[in-house]
Amino acid sequence: MKVALLLFPGVTALDAIGPYEVLARVPGWQVEFVAAEAGPVPTDTGITSITAGTSIDEFRDPDVLLVPGGQGTREAMEDAGLLKWVGEVSGTARWTTSVCTGALVLAAAGLLEGRRATTHWLYLERLREFGAEPVAERVVTDGKIVTAAGVSAGIDMALRFVGETESRGVAEAIQLGIEYDPQPPFGSGSPDGASPDTVELVTAIAALRDDWLATRREGP
């Protein structure tokens, strides 16, 4: 299986690195980070970069495309060249997958129309703008499109994906290899489990950030 993990400036690192750590461990799979240009791609925090080994022009015909999320999806959703590439690659790939707001990039490329899909809980309703049906589940599969919820959900998606497309035995071994026996300290990992105050706080911070990002892009 040939897997392309897309990077773009402003990507959320864990969206990409979570699935990478699972998929890169499948014997025989070829996993590559790809971006507009090969080289380090800055993440959303601005304090680190993840290196793409190959440009999207050079990495042809992956069997699997994975699009992570992050605040950089805003630019990605308006990048006609990138969306064209996503659409073309998805047309020939066996599977098209996303983590977090990577689903909005798939949506902007026209790939989620009429499909059930998920994304980060904060942006779930936005999927409707693109004709998709939002589903508040950790991982949603509709035909050849697999979408995962926010950030950390990419680990669950990747393990499930390996279990279904390679073998359950390999997926179980990888889960043990990365000692994925999660023990989250709080029950606040979903809007249903978190307190109303926590949901309100995270929603307010995201709104401020989104407004700020929109202003910065529009310019003075």
Add this chain to the structure above:
Amino acid sequence: MKVALLLFPGVTALDAIGPYEVLARVPGWQVEFVAAEAGPVPTDTGITSITAGTSIDEFRDPDVLLVPGGQGTREAMEDAGLLKWVGEVSGTARWTTSVCTGALVLAAAGLLEGRRATTHWLYLERLREFGAEPVAERVVTDGKIVTAAGVSAGIDMALRFVGETESRGVAEAIQLGIEYDPQPPFGSGSPDGASPDTVELVTAIAALRDDWLATRREGP
């Protein structure tokens, strides 16, 4: 809080990126990837790099040191300059933390003698060689030293750490922000939960890899 996340060639990406994604979201905390030299540091799979913003010589007096694991810890454990730096930084830091086999680097720097600690389940007993007491728990705190189990355990450790050193409210909000509501598809994330066959397979593969790495380093 000033946090230094150490990188070295052959680091396991998720060991570092899991905690990074939590710690970098704490308002007011300064989080930096550091390495022997600033710039991209290749991970253990050889297919990507994570960029260190600063060299270890330039990033002075962190409050928190985090040492991730990966097969590159073998070289790190024999790098006298690096171990000296780890020891010095740990001496003045408020907290010294590790993920996965990063604990073996702390041990090689002499920091775990007489302490309770954990690491990746495959290497847990090795802690005894350094006078530490192995503890098969997800996160182990002994004084100012906090160690986490394999790879994905760094996320749990970081959330718990933020809850204890900053505030529970901030930690809960970050857990919601990264939608950390894990739903692992299998129960194989720990040697207790995995089938004996899976444990045997992962142990055998690790032994082969370790032998190969040892041979490669010794040369012909």
